[in-house]
Amino acid sequence: MFKKWRLMSLFAILALVLTGCGGEPFLSTLKPAGEVAEKQYYLMILSTLIMVVVVLVVSFIFIFVILKYRRSRLGNDHMPKQIEGSHKLEILWTVIPIILLLILAVPVVSDTFDLGKTKAMDKKNRDPEKTLVVNVRASLYWWEFEYPDYGIVTSQELVVPTDKRVYFKLKASDIKHSFWVPAVGGKIDTNTENENKFYLTFDDKKSKDAGGYFYGKCAELCGPSHALMDFKVKAVSKDQFQKWVNDMKHYKSKPKTDLAVQGEKLFKEKNCLSCHATQPNDNRAEAARTAPNLATFGERTRVAGVKDFNDQNIKAWLKDPESIKPGNKMTGTYPALNEQEIDALTEYLKGLKSKK
Ligand code: HEC
Ligand SMILES: [Cu+2]
The missing domain is CATH 2.60.40.420 (Cupredoxins -  blue copper proteins)
Structure with missing residues (x-):
C-alpha cells in the first residue's frame, strides 16, 4: 500500500513538472510561432496520438482478458481454444503495426525533406530582401550573427524579419554547440568541422504575443556555463527590419557625456x-x-x-x-x-x- 502511494506522489510531481512545459509564448515548443515549429509540433501530436491509441487498445485487451478468463470463473480444468499458427491473427498483428508506422513515416519523411530545403540560399544572384541569409557562429558561451549581404555583424541578439523564411548557415568556433529557438524551431547542431543549414520563419502575430522577443538557447552541453548560453531573437516587420539594416549600415555612435x-x-x-x-x-x-x-x-x-x-x-x-x-x-x-x-x-x- 505504502509503495503505491510513493508511486502516486511521483506521478503527481511529474504531472506538475510537465504542466510547466505549456508556458510562455516566447519559449514554448508547445506554442509554435512559425511554419517550422508548427510542422514539428504536429509531428509531435501525431506520434503521441498513435502511441496513446496503441496503449489504450493494448490495455483494454489486457484488462478484458484478465477479467473474462479468470480461473475462478472458468474453473481449474478449462482449456481455452488453441490459436497457435492462426493465419488470421498473424496477419492482423503484422499488418496493424505496419499501417501505424506508415501513418507516422509518411509525414515525418516528407516534412524532414521540406525542412531541409535550403537551395534558395545558395543561389548566385540571391536577392537578400527575398532570401535573407544569416551566418550564425557559436562560441563559449555567446552567439554571433553575421548578415553577409549587408556586411553587418551583431551578437547575442538576432534581428529577423517576420513572415518570411530566414536562412541560417551555422557553425561553431571552438566546440560543438546547438542552435535552438524553442518556439520557432530547431534545434540544429553548430559544428566546428562543417556548416549546417536550415531555415526558420517567425510568425508576425505570434511574435507580438511573445512581446517581440523569442528566447534562444544552446542545446548541446558545452561546459559550466552551457545553461547560460542564451540569446534573444528580435522579430520585427519587414519594414522595420529594412530600417534596422539601414541604421546598422550607417552606424555611428559617439560618446555623449x-x-x-x-x-x-x-x-x-x-x-x-x-x-x-x-x-x-x-x-x-x-x-x-x-x-x-x-x-x-x-x-x-x-x-x-x-x-x-x-x-x-x-x-x-x-x-x-x-x-x-x-x-x-x-x-x-x-x-x-x-x-x-x-x-x-x-x-x-x-x-x-x-x-x-
Ligand atoms: C580576451 C578577450 C576579451 C577581453 C580582453 C575583454 N572581453 Fe569582454 N567579453 C569577452 C567574451 C568572450 C565575452 C562573452 C562572454 C560570454 O558571454 O560567455 C565578453 C563579454 C563582454 C560583455 C557582455 C557582452 C554582451 O553582449 O552582453 C561586455 C559588456 C564586455 N565583455 C565588456 C568588456 C570590457 C569593458 C572589457 C575591457 C575592460 C572587455 N570586455 C575585455 C572577451 C573579452
Ligand atoms: Cu553551448
Whole structure:
C-alpha cells in the first residue's frame, strides 16, 4: 500500500513538472510561432496520438482478458481454444503495426525533406530582401550573427524579419554547440568541422504575443556555463527590419557625456578593444572575432545573454564576469578595474546604439 502511494506522489510531481512545459509564448515548443515549429509540433501530436491509441487498445485487451478468463470463473480444468499458427491473427498483428508506422513515416519523411530545403540560399544572384541569409557562429558561451549581404555583424541578439523564411548557415568556433529557438524551431547542431543549414520563419502575430522577443538557447552541453548560453531573437516587420539594416549600415555612435568619453578611452587602454569590436561593419576575419560585437550593446535586453539589462548588472559583469558565467573567455584577460573605471566603461557601453 505504502509503495503505491510513493508511486502516486511521483506521478503527481511529474504531472506538475510537465504542466510547466505549456508556458510562455516566447519559449514554448508547445506554442509554435512559425511554419517550422508548427510542422514539428504536429509531428509531435501525431506520434503521441498513435502511441496513446496503441496503449489504450493494448490495455483494454489486457484488462478484458484478465477479467473474462479468470480461473475462478472458468474453473481449474478449462482449456481455452488453441490459436497457435492462426493465419488470421498473424496477419492482423503484422499488418496493424505496419499501417501505424506508415501513418507516422509518411509525414515525418516528407516534412524532414521540406525542412531541409535550403537551395534558395545558395543561389548566385540571391536577392537578400527575398532570401535573407544569416551566418550564425557559436562560441563559449555567446552567439554571433553575421548578415553577409549587408556586411553587418551583431551578437547575442538576432534581428529577423517576420513572415518570411530566414536562412541560417551555422557553425561553431571552438566546440560543438546547438542552435535552438524553442518556439520557432530547431534545434540544429553548430559544428566546428562543417556548416549546417536550415531555415526558420517567425510568425508576425505570434511574435507580438511573445512581446517581440523569442528566447534562444544552446542545446548541446558545452561546459559550466552551457545553461547560460542564451540569446534573444528580435522579430520585427519587414519594414522595420529594412530600417534596422539601414541604421546598422550607417552606424555611428559617439560618446555623449564626459564620463562616456573617458569610458571610450579606457576601452582602448584596458585591452577591451583587442577582443571586442564596437562597429557593426566588422570585417575582420571570422577567427579574429573573439568576443561579442558591442556595437548595439546599449540596445540589448540582457547583459551577457542572461542578466537583465541595467547598470548594476553591467557593472557586476565588468567587475567579475566569472561570478555570472563560470568558465567564460573574458575572465582574467584584462587588468582589474576600479569603481570609477567601471562607471566610465558602463556609461560608454550603454551609449553604443544604432539609433541616434
Ligand atoms: C580576451 C578577450 C576579451 C577581453 C580582453 C575583454 N572581453 Fe569582454 N567579453 C569577452 C567574451 C568572450 C565575452 C562573452 C562572454 C560570454 O558571454 O560567455 C565578453 C563579454 C563582454 C560583455 C557582455 C557582452 C554582451 O553582449 O552582453 C561586455 C559588456 C564586455 N565583455 C565588456 C568588456 C570590457 C569593458 C572589457 C575591457 C575592460 C572587455 N570586455 C575585455 C572577451 C573579452
Ligand atoms: Cu553551448
